[in-house]
Amino acid sequence: MSFHDDHGLACTGADADSAAHYRRALHQFRCYIEDPVASVDAALALRPDFVMAHALKAWLHLLGTEPGAIAVARDCLAAASRLPANARERGHLQAIGALVDGRFRQAGRVLEEVAIDHPTDALALQAGHLLDFYVGNARMLRDRIARALPAWSSAMPGYHAVLGMYAFGLEECGEYVSAEAQGRAAVEIEVRDGWAQHAVAHVMEMQGRERDGIAWMRADPAAWSTDSFFRVHNWWHLALYHLELGEIDEVLALYDGPIRGERSTVILDMIDASAMLWRLHLRGIDVGTRWQQLAEDWAPFAAAGNYAFNDVHATMAFVGAERLDLVDTVLETQHAAIQGEGDNAAFTREVGQPLTRAIRAFGQRRYAETVRLIRDVREIAHRFGGSHAQRSVLDLTLIEAALRDGQQALAVALCNERVGARPHSPLTRLLRQRAAPLRVAA
Structure with a gap:
């Protein structure tokens, strides 16, 4: 049995009723709202031979970088692999198989081929887009979508x-005017689209338009936060x-409320919590027992070793809570990960492990070592994923370490870098004021 979806794509094993649940799951995933897993499970309950429903369930588990979710995705893949499938569906399954094995780039490449042949396959575009994010490929974040865009219309x-x-x-490619226009247009069509909301937030963050950003996020927070599994990240942008x-x-x-109030142990949510507390830590803000609580929730993932970007943010919490035993666990796990065959071996070797050591050194007041380690990888830090806004914490850590180590000329130079993007921000002025006297004293 084969059913054609809203875009004319054949879906093996589907019928009208199961396709309705699948369609709902896709909408939920596109907007990052509600419970798409429950919706796709409903589709599978009706049609266990619905290949793309198995594929969507696998993607939903794989794309959060949760180590425990890999087993669920593997089961989905096994179930789907026993079923008849068309070429597009086999492409999804091949990509899922690659990601289950930790081969992020290969999974993205397979989905690239799927979308070239089927540019209206929104799931292939979205899964590929997230994979581009996880490997830090800014060009493909843009161009994967640009290739498909002419096949789409507002209808x-x-x-x-x-x-x-x-x-x-x-x-992410620095095309801010066009980015803002496209993001605003997306939100006008679908007010609950959390990813589009966050794309505009990124533009304003990168341009240093803090007041505009606050107005954008506070205009209708219910639209992008209600029953959204992306809400923590968007609240994090407001806090930034x-x-x-x-x-x-x-x-x-904001930290004690929508960012951390529910004490989510979802890794992507804990990344935001770590990143915010670390920025406060760099500014000398006493965050009380918040570090200890966050480190406790990160502790079960200290030995995960499946994605270096996560390791670095876990380390921030462990250093903040003075749990150097857990930092040692991360480093030991990273050493083993480097010996592995998946892409995370390179992510960890090239960027993740040096940054983990840099964060540890900062916590131990070995600021010169922090400066050296971050400078060694700063230009290639995109290779372990994240956005420009997320990776800016590395620049802030480098500046603070340089200031604390008395590296006056470097501190001034790094502050001057920041002026170009944020000439009017109080933080930029504060950093320059702290750096300039050091240079005069020298």
């Missing part, structure tokens, strides 16, 4: 998501603006 379901992904890719402006009380209120 097609999911068009908003394509615009939102394109907006984020444009932003307030932090840049020195509005610490607002930052702590």
Whole structure:
């Protein structure tokens, strides 16, 4: 049995009723809302031979980088592999198999081929887009979507998501005017599109438009936060603006409320919590027992070793809580990961392990070592994933380490870098004021 979806793509094993649940799951995933796993499970309950429903369930588990979810994805792959499938569906399964084995880049390449042949395959575009993010490939974040965009129109379901992904890719390539326009257009079509909302937030973050960003995020927070599994990250973006402006009380209120109030142990949510507390730590802000609570929740993942970007953010929490035993566990696990065959071996060797050591050195007040380690990998840090906004914490850590180590000329030079993007931010002015006297004293 084969059923054709809203874009004319054949879906082996589907019928009208199961396809309705699958369609709902795709919409939920595009907007990052509600429970797409429950929806796809409903599709599979009706049609266990629905190949793309198995594939979607696998993607939903794989694309959060949760180590425990890999087994679920492997089971989905095994179930789907026993079923008849068309070429497009086999492409998805091949890509899932690659990612289950830790081969991020190969999975992305297979999905690239799927989308070239089937540019209206929104799932192939979205999964590929997220893989481009995880490997730090800014060009493909943009161009994977640009290739498919002419096949889409505003009359097609999911068009908003394509615009939102394109907006984020444009932003990561520095094309801010176009990125903002595409992101705003996506939100106008679908107000609950959390990814498009966040793409515009990224533009304003990169341009140093903190007040614009606050206005954008606070205009309709219910739209992008209600029943959204992407809400923590978008609240984090709002907190970043307030932090840049020195509005610490607002930052702590957001941290204790929508960012961390539910004490989520979802890795992507804990990354945001670590990144925010570390930025506060760099500014000398006493965060009380927040570090200890976060480190406790990160502790079960200290030996995960499946994605270096996660390791570095776990290390921030462990250093903040003075749990150097857990930092040692991360480093031991990274040593083993480097010997592996998946892409994370390179992510860890080239970027993740040096940054883990840099964060540990900062916590031990060995600031010269922090400076050296971050400078060694700063230009290639995109290779372990994340966005420009997320990786800016490395620049802030480098500046602070240089200041604390008395490296006056370097501190001034790094502050001057920041002026270009954020000439009016209070944090930039504060850093320059701290750096300039050091240079005069020298």
